[in-house]
Amino acid sequence: MAPVKYTYFDVRGIGETARILLKYGKIDFEDVRIKKEDWPEIKPTTPTGKLPFLEIDDQIVVESYAINRLLARRVGLAGKDEFEQARVDAVADINKDFYYMVAPWFYAAKGNLPGDPAELKVKHFDNNAATFLPLFVKYLKESGSGFVVKSGVTWADFVVTEFLLSLSEQAPGFLEDYPELQEYLARIRTIPELKDYYATRKEE
Numbered sequence: 522m523a524p525v526k527y528t529y530f531d532v533r534g535i536g537e538t539a540r541i542l543l544k545y546g547k548i549d550f551e552d553v554r555i556k557k558e559d560w561p562e563i564k565p566t567t568p569t570g571k572l573p574f575l576e577i578d579d580q581i582v583v584e585s586y587a588i589n590r591l592l593a594r595r596v597g598l599a600g601k602d603e604f605e606q607a608r609v610d611a612v613a614d615i616n617k618d619f620y621y622m623v624a625p626w627f628y629a630a631k632g633n634l635p636g637d638p639a640e641l642k643v644k645h646f647d648n649n650a651a652t653f654l655p656l657f658v659k660y661l662k663e664s665g666s667g668f669v670v671k672s673g674v675t676w677a678d679f680v681v682t683e684f685l686l687s688l689s690e691q692a693p694g695f696l697e698d699y700p701e702l703q704e705y706l707a708r709i710r711t712i713p714e715l716k717d718y719y720a721t722r723k724e725e
């Protein structure tokens with residue numbers, strides 16, 4: 522069987538959760554990181570013209586959430602029963618909604634889209650942060666485990682904390698009123714299987 526190969530851009534972005542899952546599960550893989558300047562040539566050769574995609578067991582898997590779910594099932598981080606799995610999926614989908622709501626500001630702040638970041642922040646970020654962040658806090662409190670479901674860490678925690686981290690780069694201090702989320706970001710880095718990875722990975 523061909524070795525496992527994971528292809529995404531050379532950033533964390535929506536592709537980082539799969540890398541974290543592969544590291545967590547000690548699955549050997551080739552971490553293919555496409556440079557932005559090489560993308561136009563590579564794009565037509567990819568399964569959907571988008572990244573990421575995963576080559577595993579001689580199969581190709583596309584779409585970040587499909588990849589995350591497959592890897593999470595393999596490494597035991599999909600939730601312990603069907604109701605935990607439903608909550609994991611729900612939290613990941615809530616995070617995706619949050620991402621789409623703030624995207625016009627987020628990408629302007631990063632310099633990837635036009636527009637005045639300060640103006641767009643008021644319109645797209647401040648109100649949505651006030652709606653979505655308390656939801657994450659609610660799930661953390663309800664589970665009592667320090668993660669969004671009772672049995673412990675799952676792939677949803679990686680999706681949420683990766684995005685909170687990316688937001689904190691564009692809006693430093695936005696978690697000031699959310700100590701539970703600050704602790705959540707610190708906690709994820711203490712998971713024994715991932716401590717080394719978080720300490721040494723490329724942070725961009």
Ligand SMILES: N[C@@H](CCC(=O)N[C@@H](CS)C(=O)NCC(=O)O)C(=O)O
Nearest residue numbers: 534535564570571572573584585586
């Ligand atoms: N729904 C897809 C979105 C994939 C996607 O839009 N990927 C972006 C990078 S984050 C991409 O490939 N952009 C390059 C392009 O569209 O040409 C997923 O979650 O995998």
